[in-house]
Amino acid sequence: xxIYLLTHERELDRxxxxxxxxxxxxxxxxGVVQRIVWSRTSPNQNLLQLxxxxxxxxxxxxxxxxxTEIGVDECEHFILxxxxxxxxxxxxxxxxxxxxxxxxxxxxxxxxxxxxxxNQKSDxxxxxxxxxxxxxxxxxxALAAExxxxxxxFNSRAQ
Numbered sequence: 001x002x003i004y005l006l007t008h009e010r011e012l013d014r015x016x017x018x019x020x021x022x023x024x025x026x027x028x029x030x031g032v033v034q035r036i037v038w039s040r041t042s043p044n045q046n047l048l049q050l051x052x053x054x055x056x057x058x059x060x061x062x063x064x065x066x067x068t069e070i071g072v073d074e075c076e077h078f079i080l081x082x083x084x085x086x087x088x089x090x091x092x093x094x095x096x097x098x099x100x101x102x103x104x105x106x107x108x109x110x111x112x113x114x115x116x117x118x119n120q121k122s123d124x125x126x127x128x129x130x131x132x133x134x135x136x137x138x139x140x141x142a143l144a145a146e147x148x149x150x151x152x153x154f155n156s157r158a159q
Contacts, residue, residue, distance in 0.1 A: 001076055001138055003131055004047065005035045008083035008091060012037070018128035019082035021154050025147045026131065032143065033131060035082070040094050050077060051097060057104035059130055060092055070102040072137040078104060082127045106133045128154075 003026075005019045019035065026033040036044045050056055057075035060067075079101065081088040092098055106125070125133065128151040135144035 001032065001078075001140075003033045003078045003080060003134055004050075005033065005080050005082040005127060006038050006047070006091060007035050008038055008081075008087040010087065011083055017082070018126045018151060018154065019080075021128045021150050022131040022147055025150050026135070026143055030143075032135070032140070038081075038083075038091050038095070043095065043097060047079075048097060051101060056101055058098060058101040059104050059106065059134075060088070060098075061124070062103050062105060064089065064092070067099070068102045069105055072104055072106070072134060074102075075104060078134055080127055080130050085124065106130065106137075 003022070005023070007019055011017045011019060022033045023035055027035075036047055038044075055074075055076035056079060057070055057072070057077075058067075058079045058081075060081060062069055079098070081091050083091060128147060132144045132148050132151065135141070135147065
């Protein structure tokens with residue numbers, strides 16, 4: 001199982017990027033979380049090959065675009081758009097190869113706890129929270145707890 005963060009280049013330098021938290025904790029020996037920097041004009045070839053193989057789900061709201069919904073248990077690999085919501089829309093809209101990928105809906109039980117950015121979707125989670133949810137759903141509770149602990153420390157800067 002892998003979680004691929006399709007990251008907008010602007011996120012790389014933001015100190016509010018929670019994808020970096022997930023990478024710092026879960027990219028170790030198992031390489032569960034990996035980053036791919038998004039390019040509008042040059043899609044990542046490894047990502048395109050992965051999509052062609054199937055068993056991949058895209059975490060992107062069905063309310064934002066049409067598509068097929070699948071459960072976490074139906075995926076072996078996940079793609080998360082690691083960007084602000086505005087940038088995530090641009091990534092999705094400017095990446096035709098993402099439009100055919102089935103959508104995964106996490107249905108979180110609680111609202112996002114992320115407080116370091118404004119203009120967030122009321123029903124959305126930040127990248128680190130999505131990673132935590134996926135890891136929990138896939139039976140990797142210990143790794144999810146590690147990411148959550150790192151996220152809580154990171155997020156406490158806003159309080």
